[in-house]
Amino acid sequence: MSHLEFDVIWRTWPYVLGGLQYTVQLTLVATAGGILFGTLLAMLRLSSNPVLASVAAGYVNFMRAVPLLLVIFWFYFLMPVIAQWVTGAERPPSIGAQHSAYITFVLFEAAFFCEIMRAGIQSIPRGQPQAAMALGMSYGQVMRFVVLPQALRNMLPVLLTQTIILFQDVSLVSLLNVTDFVGAASKIAQRDSRIVEMYLFVAVVYFLMCTGLSRLVRWLQARVAIPR
Amino acid sequence: MNPDIFFELAIDGESPWWRMLLDGLQFTLGVALWAWLLAMSLGALIGVVRTLPRPWLARCGDAWVELFRNVPLIVQFFVWYFVLPGLFLPLKVWVTALDPTQHQFITSILCLGLFTSARIAEQVKAGLQALPTSQRSAGLALGLTEWQTYRYVRLPMAFRIIIPPLTSDTMSLIKNTSVAYSIGLTELFFRTREMGELTFRYFEAFAAATVVYIVISMLANRVMAALERHVRVPGYIGGGR
Numbered sequence: 001m002s003h004l005e006f007d008v009i010w011r012t013w014p015y016v017l018g019g020l021q022y023t024v025q026l027t028l029v030a031t032a033g034g035i036l037f038g039t040l041l042a043m044l045r046l047s048s049n050p051v052l053a054s055v056a057a058g059y060v061n062f063m064r065a066v067p068l069l070l071v072i073f074w075f076y077f078l079m080p081v082i083a084q085w086v087t088g089a090e091r092p093p094s095i096g097a098q099h100s101a102y103i104t105f106v107l108f109e110a111a112f113f114c115e116i117m118r119a120g121i122q123s124i125p126r127g128q129p130q131a132a133m134a135l136g137m138s139y140g141q142v143m144r145f146v147v148l149p150q151a152l153r154n155m156l157p158v159l160l161t162q163t164i165i166l167f168q169d170v171s172l173v174s175l176l177n178v179t180d181f182v183g184a185a186s187k188i189a190q191r192d193s194r195i196v197e198m199y200l201f202v203a204v205v206y207f208l209m210c211t212g213l214s215r216l217v218r219w220l221q222a223r224v225a226i227p228r
Numbered sequence: 229m230n231p232d233i234f235f236e237l238a239i240d241g242e243s244p245w246w247r248m249l250l251d252g253l254q255f256t257l258g259v260a261l262w263a264w265l266l267a268m269s270l271g272a273l274i275g276v277v278r279t280l281p282r283p284w285l286a287r288c289g290d291a292w293v294e295l296f297r298n299v300p301l302i303v304q305f306f307v308w309y310f311v312l313p314g315l316f317l318p319l320k321v322w323v324t325a326l327d328p329t330q331h332q333f334i335t336s337i338l339c340l341g342l343f344t345s346a347r348i349a350e351q352v353k354a355g356l357q358a359l360p361t362s363q364r365s366a367g368l369a370l371g372l373t374e375w376q377t378y379r380y381v382r383l384p385m386a387f388r389i390i391i392p393p394l395t396s397d398t399m400s401l402i403k404n405t406s407v408a409y410s411i412g413l414t415e416l417f418f419r420t421r422e423m424g425e426l427t428f429r430y431f432e433a434f435a436a437a438t439v440v441y442i443v444i445s446m447l448a449n450r451v452m453a454a455l456e457r458h459v460r461v462p463g464y465i466g467g468g469r
Contacts, residue, residue: 199306
């Protein structure tokens with residue numbers, strides 16, 4: 001236990017806090033985008049059009065079969081190429097890893113949120129959309145006013161649990177040299193040779209945040225359940 | 229896209245790139261297999277502990293699960309690889325004597341095994357709690373000890389119930405081996421990145437790795453599905469007619 005100096009944390013705190021801020025920001029954007037896109041995917045998967053349903057299923061299964069690390073790198077390489085193709089530019093624009101990560105996580109997490117929303121939609125008794133249709137509502141109205149509000153409410157704890165997983169998964173972008181929470185701590189750890197202190201600190205902060213959040217989810221779970 | 233690159237000599241000048249990727253795959257599969265065995269045995273033990281009628285033991289089991297679920301995997305890799313040897317001198321002496329690859333391999337198995345054990349423990353607990361309490365009572369009434377009711381009655385049923393979630397945990401474990409790249413283990417993802425960086429043929433390298441990961445995930449899925457069919461109990465969930 002010799003030569004541990006934890007004052008490195010207080011000296012470099014603003015920099016590391018900046019990294020944590022990026023991590024939280026990416027988590028929030030990916031959650032919002034992922035739930036939106038995931039809900040659309042879930043509606044496609046459950047649609048009566050077999051082509052749309054199988055395209056959506058294929059997308060979801062592919063994303064779930066490939067390691068996230070591989071997906072992060074794929075998007076990092078591909079996005080400039082796609083941007084060039086879309087804009088017709090002469091050379092691929094340089095998109096920093098910290099920007100491409102937003103799109104990567106929205107598209108990757110959408111596959112997981114899709115499965116949660118699909119379960120949520122399927123948990124609504126069939127009679128409800130049928131009754132709504134009989135009242136003259138369109139498909140959009142049935143989804144908007146009857147099915148999705150209940151599906152979201154039923155699945156809220158699971159959605160939040162997935163968000164906690166996402167919050168932890170964001171740490172992988174540090175391998176693309178992005179200054180997220182782990183990335184910031186790694187950079188300080190290497191620069192000041194305080195590897196033990198910095199990584200221990202990161203582990204403790206993550207543990208406290210995630211434990212707190214999962215307590216919150218458990219408390220919410222009891223409160224949001226639809227009384228039957 | 230030009231597949232010839234896989235047959236060109238790699239940086240060591242001796243073996244072609246496909247051979248390098250295959251060497252990486254060996255590490256990936258080795259880590260996945262040993263970590264799976266560790267995770268299954270530890271997970272079963274901790275899952276059982278969490279259902280015991282001794283509150284303090286159950287709480288220890290809960291703490292184990294919380295600890296490994298609430299820290300990102302990559303941070304856990306850093307803790308095993310950098311922090312623990314830094315905190316305990318005898319450990320540091322031992323790991324510096326090891327061959328670096330050996331050190332990375334052992335660390336990866338330990339890290340992924342314990343990380344996954346928390347997830348398995350959660351499933352085992354859920355499986356045990358899904359059983360009617362009458363099964364334990366019946367076992368005790370027949371003169372079995374508490375341990376024997378686990379060994380002969382409850383665990384065999386619980387494991388059958390939780391095969392589907394165990395399948396997805398197994399597939400996650402295989403995918404998670406790629407994070408061992410962060411401590412420098414030369415597994416498949418490490419080799420893929422190396423090939424991309426040294427040849428500038430990122431697309432070929434990453435396409436190959438993607439296909440390989442999907443294939444091994446599918447194989448693991450098929451094996452677990454076959455296991456599920458093989459061990460099913462007639463008259464129970466998924467047990468057929």
